[in-house]
Amino acid sequence: xxxxxxxxxxxxxxxxxxxxxxxxxxxxxxxxxxxxxxxxxxxxxxxxxxxxxxxxxxxxxxxxxxxxxxxxxxxxxxxxxxxxxxxxxxxxxxxxxxxxxxxxx
Numbered sequence: 317x318x319x320x321x322x323x324x325x326x327x328x329x330x331x332x333x334x335x336x337x338x339x340x341x342x343x344x345x346x347x348x349x350x351x352x353x354x355x356x357x358x359x360x361x362x363x364x365x366x367x368x369x370x371x372x373x374x375x376x377x378x379x380x381x382x383x384x385x386x387x388x389x390x391x392x393x394x395x396x397x398x399x400x401x402x403x404x405x406x407x408x409x410x411x412x413x414x415x416x417x418x419x420x421x
Contacts, residue, residue, distance in 0.1 A: 320368050324377055332376030334400045337365050341385030341415040358383075362411050369409030378408040385415030 320335055327333030339361045345354070361381060369379040380399050384392045395414055398404055 317364060320364070320379070324368070324372055324375075327372075327377045328375040333378075335368065335372075335377065335379040336396060336399055337361050337379070337381040339365075339381050339383035339411070341383045341413045343413075343415050344383075344385035365411060366409050373408055378405070380404075380407060380409070381411045383411060383413045383415075385413065387414050387416055 323333070323335060327335075340354075340358045345358060362383075365379055365381040372379055378399075382392060382395050382399065392414055395412060399407060399412070
């Protein structure tokens with residue numbers, strides 16, 4: 317929260333920017349050892365991402381979250397780079413889960 321506040325001030329002055337939060341997929345959280353703190357913080361990050369996106373959109377600051385699970389690190393990096401690039405300039409307030417285990421039926 318404090319980091320978003322700090323960088324948002326600078327981004328507003330410079331005319332925009334990208335904030336990208338890193339969470340965890342819901343499948344990962346279900347498989348992880350039960351931890352109230354972990355679950356609360358990761359779920360709270362989703363709400364923070366969406367609220368910050370709404371508040372900062374008028375200043376051309378995009379806020380999204382990537383939530384990896386069972387996935388290769390390179391795929392997470394590719395998604396992060398995409399969201400930070402100009403091709404994603406219309407994407408904000410999104411929580412993108414990347415988890416191969418969710419593809420299994």
